[in-house]
Amino acid sequence: MAENEIVAGWFEPGEAMPADPRLAGTAIADSVVDLIGNTPLVRMRRIMETEGITSLLCMKMETTNPGGSAKDRPALEMILAAEREGLLRPGGTIVEPTSGNTGVGLAIVAAQRGYRCVFVMTDKVAPEKISLLKAYGAEVVVCPVAVEPDDPQSYYKVAERLTHELEAFRPNQYANPHNPVAHVKTTGPELWEQTAGRITHFVAGAGTCGSITGVARYLKERNPDIRIIAADPEGSVFSGGSGRPYLVEGVGEDFFPAAWEPELYDEVIPISDEESFLTARRVSQVEGILIGGSGGMAVAAAIQVAKRADPDDIVVVFNPDSGRGYLSRVFDDEWMANFGFLRECEQCVAAVLDTRSPTLDSLLYVNPAETVRIAIERMRANGVSQLPVCKNTPPFAAAEVSGAVDELDLMEAIHRDPSVLETAVEKVMGPKLPTIGVGQKLELAVQMLETAPALLVLSGGRPLSVLTRTDVLSYFEAVADEAVGRG
Ligand SMILES: Cc1ncc(COP(=O)(O)O)c(C=O)c1O
Structure with missing residues (x-):
């Protein structure tokens, strides 16, 4: 080996990476790992x-x-500690269930120190996140999100199995004291x-x-x-x-x-x-x-x-x-408006809600475990034709909405089988109502209501109310009446 040849890859535990002597007196970092921190x-x-x-x-x-994140620091420390503790050997493998910044940090350090990285994530993860980790040379195993945690296909179980099969080191940042x-x-x-x-x-x-x-x-x-x-x-x-x-x-x-x-x-x-x-x-x-x-x-x-x-x-x-x-969430105006975080206009969905009867101010809903009979009673008592199905109690998060029930669908289901009345709503519910932000344009609501009977209005990321065709019609009627002085 030539005297000045740079040695990449494995170094004995605890040993400092050999610096290229030509770096002496310069501000050139020995490797990207030395740029972590400060x-x-x-x-x-x-x-x-x-x-x-x-x-x-x-x-x-x-x-x-x-x-690009704070996670480079624990990634480096957890790997160095694993080397010292003999948990990572030359050419070894790192397995971690992560889709985020920790994966990037681990991949960077692994690239420099010659380890294979396998990241396990769910199919809910945005494709850019998978591409980012692959760009660093990591392998990515995608698991279905819609399975129980103890299903062998769940991402925790897959990570466990791969750690075992590949005799890999699993940093486990949630429990690792070196984090x-x-x-x-x-x-x-x-x-x-x-x-x-x-x-x-x-x-x-x-x-x-x-x-x-x-x-x-x-x-x-x-x-x-x-x-x-x-x-x-x-x-x-x-x-x-x-x-x-x-x-x-x-x-x-x-x-x-x-x-x-x-x-x-x-x-x-x-x-x-x-x-x-x-x-x-x-x-x-x-x-x-x-x-x-x-x-x-x-x-x-x-x-x-x-x-x-x-x-x-x-x-x-x-x-x-x-x-x-x-960029596709916090900095995307449409995404932000759809969750009700931004107002796009003055005369927006909120204006329709403001003109409705105040009794409709609080969100009407049904819990997944409540019976169809209760759902029907609630619809009848409040004069509405559909209810969102929401877990827990208000204030709900958008992610706690699991579906919707509709008068027409329930009528058909009960007609086919009267015992449905005593069934839990979650067994018969339909898909979630499409969502619209409280600050989105009324034009959009009209367009969406062409295909959906009702919309779920979100404000500040939370379900606020259900908006129906009747609501919009009554609003238009009130506006028209006001214009001709009949209001
Ligand atoms: C994207 C991201 N990951 C992780 C964390 C939390 O850091 P830690 O896991 O060290 O608590 C933060 C903290 O703000 C964060 O924004």
Whole structure:
């Protein structure tokens, strides 16, 4: 081997990667792995101005990691630890059920260190996410989402089987203690140094809790007065929710991961999907920093914290990844309008709802386990012809709507078999009603009602009401009457 030849691939556990001696005295990194961490901290100048914030609010920009997210840090630490512990050997395989940022981080480190990566995900995952991981040379196994968790085809079971068959290492970021350690070793010290030890508040979203717990462990050790604030999607268990669904991705949970250490957090602030998304869009536009929904959630909480803080305080908000991964959702006006997060016009669907009888203000629904008889009684009592089928109790998330029942369909079913009356609604329900946002154009409602008898109106990502042809007709009638002075 020539003296200066670069050695790629495996190094003995704990051994530093051999640096090319020609790097000496230059600012050239030895490999992309060396570019993980040391992300910049930037003042949120325009947000401070527009919000009248007098403390110093700044953002830790994890987008400058090679994989574009904070997850590069735990990915590297978990792999290095597995090498030290003999769980990963030369040419070994990494198997992880992930579709997101952790996969990218693992794939980057695996590429440099010569490992095979197999990621397991469900068929619900957006195709770009699969392509992204494949672009890094990873293999992707797609499993059906519509199976029970203990079905051999479920993605957890497939990941388990592959780990066993390939004698692979499974990082399991939700339980791996090296996930928070990555932030104790890197993110925490960076924040301390970058603020010259003057940081007073740290605000971050929590998913596996690796970031917030790791940073908190380090900073509280340096100065126990530093306040640690978790931002959490409404519905997630960290802020006292029951784990009901929400739309922000990557943060919040329906269980408590191993790194959840509540004694380290001074406060947990719940933030709605609507506030998260609108804040992400605003930060991207006014600061020129493209952030995702979870970054928007963290900034929304940080704004609250920074407003209460003193002028000498330094509030740092952790931005985990870029808005680029969310262009077809948070940054897509149509998607946002359809969930009722944006208003497209003045005379929109909301105008029709405003003219209806106030008794229709609350959402009429039926639970999946209730009987057809109850559904029929509810329709009759309220003079409506269809009901959405929703799990749990209001306020519902859009994902809790599982179908709909319609007077006509039920009549036919009972005619065929009278025992259907005592059957659970979920056994006979039809597909979900098409959805429209409360701020979408009436024109769109008219067009959709040509084929659907009714629409489910969403506001702030939640079902608000059912809109029927009769509602729209009555509205048009009222508008016409008003125009000729008959109203
Ligand atoms: C996309 C994404 N993933 C993960 C997380 C959470 O990080 P952790 O898993 O370290 O708690 C965040 C935090 O905001 C996030 O936005």
